[in-house]
Amino acid sequence: MFIRQPPVWSPLRVRSIVAATGSLAGGDRARGALRNLIAHRFGAEDVVLTGGGTQALQLALALASARAEARGRPIALPAYSCFDLVTAAVGADVGLRFYDVDPVRLSPDLESLRAVAAEGVAAVVAGNLYGYPVDTAAVRSICDDAEAVFIEDAAQAIGSSTSEGRSAGSLGDVTVLSFGRGKGWTGGGGGALLLRGRLAEAWSGVRPGTPAGRVELAPGGRGAGRAITSLAAWMLGRPSLYRLPASIPALGLGETRWCDPVPPAEIPAFSAGLALRTAADALHGVADRRRTAMTLANALARSPAAAARVQVCEPLGGSDRAGFLRLPVVTRSSVEARALCERGRDLGIAPSYPAALHLLPQARAPQVGPVPELPGAERLAERLVTLPTHRWVREAHVRALVEVVASIETT
Numbered sequence: 001m002f003i004r005q006p007p008v009w010s011p012l013r014v015r016s017i018v019a020a021t022g023s024l025a026g027g028d029r030a031r032g033a034l035r036n037l038i039a040h041r042f043g044a045e046d047v048v049l050t051g052g053g054t055q056a057l058q059l060a061l062a063l064a065s066a067r068a069e070a071r072g073r074p075i076a077l078p079a080y081s082c083f084d085l086v087t088a089a090v091g092a093d094v095g096l097r098f099y100d101v102d103p104v105r106l107s108p109d110l111e112s113l114r115a116v117a118a119e120g121v122a123a124v125v126a127g128n129l130y131g132y133p134v135d136t137a138a139v140r141s142i143c144d145d146a147e148a149v150f151i152e153d154a155a156q157a158i159g160s161s162t163s164e165g166r167s168a169g170s171l172g173d174v175t176v177l178s179f180g181r182g183k184g185w186t187g188g189g190g191g192a193l194l195l196r197g198r199l200a201e202a203w204s205g206v207r208p209g210t211p212a213g214r215v216e217l218a219p220g221g222r223g224a225g226r227a228i229t230s231l232a233a234w235m236l237g238r239p240s241l242y243r244l245p246a247s248i249p250a251l252g253l254g255e256t257r258w259c260d261p262v263p264p265a266e267i268p269a270f271s272a273g274l275a276l277r278t279a280a281d282a283l284h285g286v287a288d289r290r291r292t293a294m295t296l297a298n299a300l301a302r303s304p305a306a307a308a309r310v311q312v313c314e315p316l317g318g319s320d321r322a323g324f325l326r327l328p329v330v331t332r333s334s335v336e337a338r339a340l341c342e343r344g345r346d347l348g349i350a351p352s353y354p355a356a357l358h359l360l361p362q363a364r365a366p367q368v369g370p371v372p373e374l375p376g377a378e379r380l381a382e383r384l385v386t387l388p389t390h391r392w393v394r395e396a397h398v399r400a401l402v403e404v405v406a407s408i409e410t411t
């Protein structure tokens with residue numbers, strides 16, 4: 001088989017890329033329009049556009065920890081998520097506590113979070129993995145009890161909502177968005193920090209150019225290189241050509257790698273222009289992914305052999321509440337997870353994050369207290385595998401995906 005399915009695809013048209021090159025000459029208009037669109041779509045009093053979601057999170061952590069009442073308190077992070085959460089914490093120079101993640105719902109283990117928050121934290125970071133919903137009402141109440149800031153990590157949230165129908169991205173005291181590779185809304189890079197209430201006030205006190213002047217954003221530049229990589233992603237990110245970029249190890253496609261923190265910068269002009277032009281397609285892509293995810297989940301459930309080998313993660317509040325960037329499934333063992341990723345690679349089956357965050361070497365120094373046991377996160381690091389849900393997954397691919405799951409060697 002020559003085709004190779006990418007594990008993930010962000011809705012992107014060549015005409016959006018071409019139109020976004022118009023922002024290269026001067027990005028202020030695109031940045032202003034993107035800020036307005038985000039503030040309106042997600043309800044935010046202030047929006048800071050950054051070079052990436054990690055940089056936005058780094059600013060959020062620094063801001064939450066700088067509050068007089070929070071000084072010296074650590075930040076609570078989920079023990080299973082993208083490594084970039086630890087990168088941001090290292091960049092913001094904050095202490096860390098980790099809470100566990102429910103390995104079926106992919107949302108915070110509330111008992112674990114409550115215990116960590118009760119010991120005193122400056123902020124709680126909670127986010128939507130693969131677009132799976134978070135019980136934000138419960139997280140909000142835990143934050144209120146602990147007088148902690150709720151940082152909503154909505155980097156992967158597009159299309160996700162609460163059971164009351166409130167959109168992810170509009171729920172934290174601050175919210176982080178990403179327009180990076182593999183997210184449902186792409187700018188070929190870039191991110192945003194959305195500020196509300198007391199955090200918006202706190203930010204206006206530390207904005208560059210004000211006397212408090214604590215945070216300086218480096219200039220974002222034009223981002224001409226991002227125009228080229230976005231064009232390459234559009235062209236080569238499809239099944240007929242994906243084998244080519246996937247065979248170049250330096251690109252690290254489908255791998256999770258540690259990245260050192262960088263000083264926060266403004267979003268490049270091109271990325272602002274592209275995120276603006278992909279904003280509508282990003283929302284339209286959700287319904288297609290949800291349909292594919294449900295077709296795949298139902299097909300796995302109908303095959304006794306497949307159903308015995310993997311458990312499909314269940315979105316809180318039902319599948320209408322999830323954005324399904326991918327379909328996450330938990331295998332019976334780490335050996336079976338590796339076998340499934342190897343045998344299903346050409347079908348777009350890919351490993352998830354390969355380590356729990358509290359066990360990363362880079363998390364050792366900032367971690368406050370002994371390294372805890374967090375069984376949900378550790379189970380996910382060993383056994384979570386993702387199946388593709390994007391526009392190129394057709395009926396024949398669904399059948400092939402179920403067959404490969406059903407035939408994983410037992411150990």
Ligand SMILES: Cc1ncc(COP(=O)(O)O)c(C=O)c1O
Nearest residue numbers: 052053054082084155178180191
């Ligand atoms: C959950 C989560 N948070 C934050 C980030 C950081 O975003 P960026 O890649 O734009 O820096 C990512 C990126 O993969 C992510 O998946």
